[in-house]
Amino acid sequence: MAGQFSRFYKFCVRVARIPVGALTRRHWEGQENLPKDGGFVAVVNHISEFDSMTMMHFMTSAGYPVRILCKEELFRVPVLGSIMRSCGQIPVYRESSQSRDALAAAIAGLQAGECITVYGEGTLTRDPDFWPMRMKTGAARMALRAQVPLVPVVQWGAQDVLDRYGKHPNLKGKKDVWVKALPPLDLSDLYERADDPESWYQATARIETAICRGLEQIRETKMPHRPLDRKSVRLPSKKQLAAAAKAWRADNPGKLPTQRKPGELDPYLKLDSAAAPSTPKQEG
Secondary structure, three states: OOOOOOHHHHHHHHHHHHHHHHHEEEEEEOHHHOOOOOOEEEEEOOOOOOHHHHHHHHHHHOOOOEEEEEEHHHHHOOOHHHHHHHOOOEEEOOOOOOHHHHHHHHHHHHHOOOEEEEEOOOOOOOOOOOOOEOOOOHHHHHHHHHOOOEEEEEEEOHHHOOOOOOOOOOOOOOEEEEEEEOOOEOOHHHHHHOOOHHHHHHHHHHHHHHHHHHHHHHHOOOOOOOOEOOOOOOOOOHHHHHHHHHHHHHHOOOOOHHHOOOOOOHHHOOOOHHHOOOOOOOOO
């Protein structure tokens, strides 16, 4: 089993499980795909601020303490930051000289037999319909350099508890939430070229494909476009998404975010037609 539970970690897990148990009907699948021995990387899509809680519940209920790469700003929040450090979470310093520290700490943890969880996109998806965006290469780099298994994980439904960039959770009744671990990806053919950026891109493409296909199965619909690339497609901002979702909820009382039809949020987004995320420019 990857890693060990400290007493404080166990206490935090018990506390964190309370809202997950109270607010969700859990559909946990694929825990048999999690490696029984040694360290591994778990790569997951990011749809809601609440999904870190559901992911934690999924992993710890299977017996795996997890260390998650989190944006450094969270570690500066009073009390929360101290708890995260005590639980061994790893701060990510974006766009700074310290950005490599997170990668080094994660690789050391993997080599020590721990489970490291990574949000593949590096942030909440800004695809209005909650499909994954293009994945970053961090997870692939960790797995290749440490030569450990990489497990794609998909989740859906956490946004019904707390909508993306929302400020107030929906406390009315339990919401269906799915978390599913897919079979580990075989990246062994890339181990010898672990420091080659081309290997990172190849591994990341495999991760991206697995997560998109896995999410299609849970949502029972085909992803209508390739994962959006923030570098080539203009995406709505955090403020635009938050305002649009709030307006949509006001117009659709009692309706859950997972019940939105494809493109239903677009009219609420104050974007010109050239920037509409539902019709991104396709790559060749």
